[in-house]
Amino acid sequence: VAGVGAVLGFVPQMLVLFFLLAVLEDVGYMARVAFIMDRIFRRFGLSGKSFIPMLVATGCGVPGIMASRTIEQDRDRKMTIMTTGFIPCGAKMPIIGLFAGAVFGGSALVAVSAFFIGIAAVVISGIMLKKFKAFAGEPAPFVMELPAYHAPSMSNVLRATWERGWSFIKRAGTIILLSSIVLWLLQGYGVVDGVFQAVEDNNDSLLASIGGAIAIIFAPLGWVGDMAWKATTATFTGLIAKEEVVNFFGVAYHYAGEADLLEDASDIYAAIGAEFGVMSAYSFMIFNLLCAPCFAAMGAIKREMNNAKWTCGAIGYMCGFAYVISLIVFQIGGLFTGEASLGLGTAAAVVLLAGILYLLFRKGYRGESDGYRLTSVAAMRS
Numbered sequence: 001v002a003g004v005g006a007v008l009g010f011v012p013q014m015l016v017l018f019f020l021l022a023v024l025e026d027v028g029y030m031a032r033v034a035f036i037m038d039r040i041f042r043r044f045g046l047s048g049k050s051f052i053p054m055l056v057a058t059g060c061g062v063p064g065i066m067a068s069r070t071i072e073q074d075r076d077r078k079m080t081i082m083t084t085g086f087i088p089c090g091a092k093m094p095i096i097g098l099f100a101g102a103v104f105g106g107s108a109l110v111a112v113s114a115f116f117i118g119i120a121a122v123v124i125s126g127i128m129l130k131k132f133k134a135f136a137g138e139p140a141p142f143v144m145e146l147p148a149y150h151a152p153s154m155s156n157v158l159r160a161t162w163e164r165g166w167s168f169i170k171r172a173g174t175i176i177l178l179s180s181i182v183l184w185l186l187q188g189y190g191v192v193d194g195v196f197q198a199v200e201d202n203n204d205s206l207l208a209s210i211g212g213a214i215a216i217i218f219a220p221l222g223w224v225g226d227m228a229w230k231a232t233t234a235t236f237t238g239l240i241a242k243e244e245v246v247n248f249f250g251v252a253y254h255y256a257g258e259a260d261l262l263e264d265a266s267d268i269y270a271a272i273g274a275e276f277g278v279m280s281a282y283s284f285m286i287f288n289l290l291c292a293p294c295f296a297a298m299g300a301i302k303r304e305m306n307n308a309k310w311t312c313g314a315i316g317y318m319c320g321f322a323y324v325i326s327l328i329v330f331q332i333g334g335l336f337t338g339e340a341s342l343g344l345g346t347a348a349a350v351v352l353l354a355g356i357l358y359l360l361f362r363k364g365y366r367g368e369s370d371g372y373r374l375t376s377v378a379a380m381r382s
Contacts, residue, residue: 026152044126086121222280290322
């Protein structure tokens, strides 16, 4: 109930967002924004229409991913869906605020850097993915009717708002509910003294046991020591809704105050600051900003992709990209802060960084364009 409630708590804000977006669309403004941004986005292998989903995603990733359906070309739409989740949404702001206050002394640069990292991830991914066969080729020619500015039709605006809002609410009652039940079971029950039972302390839960068992996977990211299982488990809890990461830290650090941690998490700053270093905190923040989105957004990806293989591929790419970037940041940045030392982790970070640079600057797949060229030549000769 709490997991679904956390998601449904966004419905009023999202309805307002959907309403205002519908007004902008009906007025004729959004078409002009896409037209203006097309030239810039083409440099990164994306269509100008990709700007609208990414703009919407700054509020919530779900409507942002849903907005990608306005892109006609299949490969451009898929690439937009795979990169839109990198944009920091409103639900990720509590995570940024928590670590900015607990580890970085309330630095505003941390929040600013989060948005730049998200934008950089979109740009880098666009350039890299466009060079693979599945995404190769020029973005579709930008063809869009620019309607005259006019007063919005209230019936069109309300209909669009209702359709988008109801689609989100239905997902909250299905995939999000089922996922929340599974996580609730793992978090509320565990084995104590050889007996499977409900637990009061999250440290004894099945979720903590699972988190502790797989925490070694995230050791290269700096998630080590007593905070390793907490960081790992918080990341999985964030799949319900990203702001749940903050609430989980409150439970893990036995916070029992009256203040809402989503509004003011200063009471657990000291506990988090004692276990997280500068680079390990930044690594954790980056991973949770770039990795798989919440279940609601995953549901939107599944619906828009309409293909299980592409859905898994999109989520897998986000997680893999997040892991690689977080590893590079910690292993290289940690050399300067003393949190990391020269070793296999550093070597892996250097190799991965070199791999990213190679994918950015290598020549892309040319089979499709060459095929068009040969077809044209053959047609001319005939």
